[in-house]
Structure formats: structure tokens, C-alpha cells
Amino acid sequence: MIAKTLQDMFRRYRRPGDIVFAFIFFSFSLFLLSQLGTETQTVKRTKWFAQPALWPKIAIWGMVVFSGLHLLSSFLSPRIPGRLREVTFWLMSLEYVVYFLIYVTAVPWFGYLPSTMLFAALLTIRLGFRLPGAFCAALIFGAVVAIVFRALLQVNIPAGRIYELLPDGLRAFALTYL
Amino acid sequence: MDNLISGFAILAQWQVVVALVIGSVGGVIIGALPGVGAAVAIAILLPATFAFEPIVGLTLLLGIYGSSMYGGAIPAILINTPGTAVNALTTYDGYPMTKRGEGHRALSLAYSASFFGGIFSILCLIILSPVLAWVAPHFGSREIFLAALMGILLVILAHRGQTFSAAMLAFFGIFLSTVGLEPVKYTKRFTFDQTWLSSGVDLIVVVLGLFAISQALLLLVDKEHAPGETHVRGSIFAGLKELLGLKRIATVSSSLGVLMGMVPGTGEFTSQFLSYTYAQKTSEDPDKFGDGSPEGLVASEAANNAVPGAAMIPLLALGIPGEALTAMMLSVFYVHNVIPGPQLFADQMDFVMALYMSLILLNVIVLVFLLFSTNLLLKIIQIPTRFLGIMILTLSFVGVFSLRNSVTDCAIAAGFGVFGLILKRLNLPIVPIILGMVLSGIMEVKLRSAMARVKTPLDFIDRPIAAILFIMILGIILLHVRSLIQEHKERIKPQPVLDEDSTQQG
DSSP, X not given: OHHHHHHHHHOOOOOTTHHHHHHHHHHHHHXXXXXXXXXXXXXXXXXGGGOXXXXXXXXXXXXXXXXXXXXXXXXXXXXXXXXXXXXXXXXXXXXXXXXXXXXXXXXXXXXXXXHHHHHHHHHHHHTTOOSHHHHHHHHHHHHHHHIIIIIISOXXXXXXXXXXXXXXXXXXXXXXXX | OHHHHHXXXXXXXXHHHHHHHHHHHHHHHHHHSTTOOHHHHHHHHHXXXXXXXXXXXXXXXXHHXXXXXXXXXXXXXXXXXXXXXXGHHHHHHHHHHHHTTOHHHHHHHHHHHHHHHHHHHHHHHHHHHHHHHHHGGGOOHHHHHHHHXXXXXXXXXXSTTOHHHHHHHHHHHHHHHHOXXXXXXXXXXXXXXXXXXHTOOOHHHHHIIIIIIHHHHHHHHSOOOOOOOOOOOSOTXXXXXXXXXXXXXXXXXXXXXXXXHHSTTTOHHHHHHHHHHHHHHHOSOGGGTTSSOHHHHHHHHXXXXXXXXXXXXXXXXXXXXXXXXXXXXHHHHHHTTOOOSHXXXXXXXHHHHHHHHHHHHHHXXXXXXXXXXXXXXXHHTTSOHHHHHHHHHHHHHHHHHHHHOOHHHHHHHHHHHHHXXXXXXXXXXXXXXXXXXXXXXXXXXXXXXXXXXXXXXGGGGOSHHHHHHHHHHHHHHXXXXXXXXXXXXXXXXXXXXXXXXXXXXX
16 A cells, blocks of 8 residues: 555656647657758768767757657557646746746846846736735845845846936946945 | 865855855755745856855855755645655655644654764765775776766666656757857857857756746746645654664665765655665554654655765766756856866865865754744745745846846746746656756767777777776666566556646645
């Protein structure tokens, strides 16, 4: 009884959407295989082990063979309901990727501190946190992150161009620490 | 002895001490938060540590690595939710003990077993160090190539029931490492004439995407999973002495943790599996396993905490990471131009000693911290998981953007974030991609230098260590084939369908 459950604990389960992923990955592997001749070069007077194309060849053939086997095993396994729901879940993550990339683009313009505070606060609203406490916590979190990484640890993040518009004393401080 | 004293001197620097305390305490908190885990934290902090001295950066990351599993045991025992994936087995006996009103006993047993495992592994390493310093220089190009090959093979075969997907992802990792301008003949490989692909795909960008951004996206899109409120009653010191009565289990489990930690590609899960099976088979009360057995709890926690120390062996002695976290640490070495491998072990033993002593100290710091602050940690883990998602996504930006202020890097990392989310949702492994990326770089260089002196294929394995490694590789393949044949003969049962909606703990 216990041994069976223990085996269950270490077993990895197949989930809905497996065949969609397997198909996409196999197609991607085939695409790479089709590009192998044009995207790598064979150098003359060079032995096989030093050829630049050797490792891409090993990698792509490995991908093709094993993703093919993975696709085959998914195809032969019983279908698990919920494929569409699962793929929708994957696509829903793209919304947050868009927010993230807007944030990334905003930082060099508006500065790390204001962008980070705004990003964290707006995400709390998007996620449905309605209490003022959550909004304030997000603002404080954004401020702490920016101060710790840029002011204290001096991590390599450029100053915001908007800081140039600040008065003299504050501008130097903002350009260095915020 | 000189190395030991020099190691102390390195460790006595204030920056190292601060990094050790922050890493240890931070690691416990991160480990206790279900849905975060050491890999996410290390991926985020990795670029920040590049500005530090190697020993400071490594101490900070080691602190997180070594202490997260301590923290992960708390929610595993008290609310049946493992803080990190490797604490899943701890829920098995820890939570039933809590239900019986023995939560404080289970926690103190887990802490003491973890401490025992951690210290045991480091002591083994210190004792083994002279041997390693002697053996490491005998590893030439072909031996390192074979060891890396064995690492890839093991990481694929360790994913039982998922060998095809683990293999395809490992080869995908190998492919990623080949993209860009190849450094010997200066030819382009899979750049598609895009300038942003010429410099290749950065390991840290991939790591941040696959571990940190994917976890943030998963937490943001998935429904809220608020851990239930709980509180520990009773003395947390109660179970400390109890470990003495279970020292056989603790020692064997720790030994298995050390052994599995040293073998690239295996790690915590295999050591836990072996030690739990051993503890159950040798127990006077095997039926209690899975229903609140202190022996099971000790086996699980001692085994997983013995791994981080042992995983440093192949990394330091051969420059071969055994799993994703040590692969991340390898990049800290490279950034500082400290190349792990035989020379490091032979020439900079004081540095290695300082690392080992920092591992001992972190175990002490963590134990003391936990004994007095478990209830405080239980309040911290009440953070809503979607808010945690915001925190991780915000912090991921620092990790990626600070590398070279590149929006393209952030876009690539976000792409890998979505890819990682899909893998996590499908229960497919991420580690083979990272190990494929790291180990293939090593294999390409070492094969090229090794083959220059090889005339016939047999010359490749004409040295004792190369021959042993080759036999081990053959043995691993043969054993796997044999077990496949046995499994095929025994059964073909339909796989049960998991009806769980969330994969956050996976």
C-alpha cells in the first residue's frame, strides 16, 4: 500500500495539452533540421570533431528523434479532456508578458523607481486586489526593490530620462540613486 | 591546516558574514513560501552577485541553496503544502504528525534531521578534500568530456517515465548553447542573419525565464492558493534529542544524499527515494510510513539536506554542475574568471575550505533562526500567491535587465518564461535544458582538445579514469535497458489521470 503510494509520489503525470506541445515542439525540431545546411557551415581541412556544424547536428537530430517519440507516445496515450482550457491558460500568460515588456520599455524613460512602483501597483489592480492595503503594499514593495537594487547594490540599471527635468539638486540624486 | 586557517581568514571578511546571514535567513523564508523556491531566488539574484567578490556572491547563493529546504519543511509539515518541490516527501509523514497534535515534534525532528544531513555532507567533503585534490588533476579533457556526457545521460534517465521528453529538452539545451558566433572557426550557427542572435543565447537569460518569469506567470494566471493559517504549539526543542534514537536512519540517509549529490544529474529526489525505501524496509513499524512515521520524516529531510554540499564536489573539482542550481553558480565562477576544475581544487584549497566552512555556518545559523522564529515564518507565508507573482515578475526585471540593459534580453527571457510555464503545467522537466546548455559547452571544448591526441577510438579510454567512466556510462545504459524490459514484462497499467488544476508546487 505504502510502496504503491510512494511510487505514485515520484511518478510524473501526463496532463491535458501534452499532444499540442508535443506537436509544436516536433514541428519546431523539423524546421531546425531543414535549416541545418544553411545555418551551419562545414569548414574545409578540419576534422569531424572540430567542425562547427557537429554539435548543432547532434542537438537537432536528438531533438527530432526524441520529440518524435514523445509525440508518438502522446498520440498513443488515452486522451485527457481539457486540452482547449489548458492551451487557453498558456495564452492567458501572454497578457502579463505584454505588461512586463511595457514595464521594461518604460524604465529607461521614466526611471527605475517610479516605473517599478507603478508596475507593481497597477498589477495589484489588474489582479483584483481591492483593499487599499494591497495597493500600498505594492507601492512600498516597488520602492524597496528599486532602492535596494539601484541605490544600495548599485546594480546596472540606467537612470530615467525624465530625471533630467528635475531641479538641479534633486536631479543629481535621482540620476545616481533612483 | 594552512588551508583551513586561510579559509577562516577569507570567511572572516564582513561582506562574507553579511552575505552568509542574508543568504541563510533569506533562503529559509524563500523556501517556506510555497511557489517560490531556491531556483527562482537564485536566478533573480545571480546578476546582482556579479558585482561582488566570488566568495561573497557564492556564499549568498549557497546560503539560499542550502537553507531553502529547511524552510520548505515548515508548510510541508503544518499545512500539507511543500515549500519547495523536494519537501513533497516530508508532507507524507510530517502532516499526519501535525494532525495528531505533534506538529512541534515533527518540526524539530525535521530541523534536526536537516541539520544532521547538512553537517554530515560537509564533514564528508572536508575529509574527502585531500583525495579530491589528488584525483582532480588526473581528469584531463577526455575524462571531463566523459563525466559531462554521463551527467547528461543521468539527468535524462533520472526522469523515469519521461525519458523521451527529458532527452528532447536536453538536446534543446545543447542546441541553445550552439546558437551564435562559434568561437574557434568564427562561423555563424543558427543566427538567421539576426544581429541579436550573433552573441548567442545567454544562460542567465534562459535561467531567469525558465525558473523565475515562468513561476511569476504561473502564479499570476492561476487561481489564488492562500495557505491556511496555522500556529505551532508546544516546545520546538522537543524532538531534538529524539534524533539520537534515529541516528542509523539519519546517517544512512545522509550518506545516500552525499552519494547522490556527487553524481551529476541525480540529486535530492533519488536520494530521498532510496533513503525512504531503506528506512521503511529496515523499520520495526513499516506500516506507519506515510501515516506520521518519525523515521520517514528523518529519512526524507536528512537525505535532501545532504545534497547541496555534495553537489559542490563535481562543480568545484571538475567544473561540472550536477543540477540547475549548481549550473547557475558555475556562471558566478565564470564571470569572475575563476574556472572551477582540477586546478581550483589543487591550487585554491583555501577558497574551497572557506566555501565548506560557510556551508557549516549556514546550517548553524538556520537552525538557530528556525528554533526561535517558526511562528513568525508562518505569518510571512500568508502572502497571497498572486501578490507573490507580482513580486517575482518585478524582481525578474532586475535580474535580466541589469545584465546588459537589453530590452531584447528581457523579451527572450519573457519568451522562455512562457515556455517554462507550459513545461511546468505539463509536468515536463526544466533541468535537462539548463544542464544541456551548460554541459554541451564543456563537451564541445573538451572533445576538440581530447581528440587532438587520439588516433584510434580506443585511445580515448586508454587511461584508467576514462576507462572507468566509460564502463560506468555503459553500465548505466545497460541497467536502464534491463529495467525497461523488466517493467514491460511486469505490467502495462493505464496511467491515472491527475485531476488537480494547479501545478504551483510541482
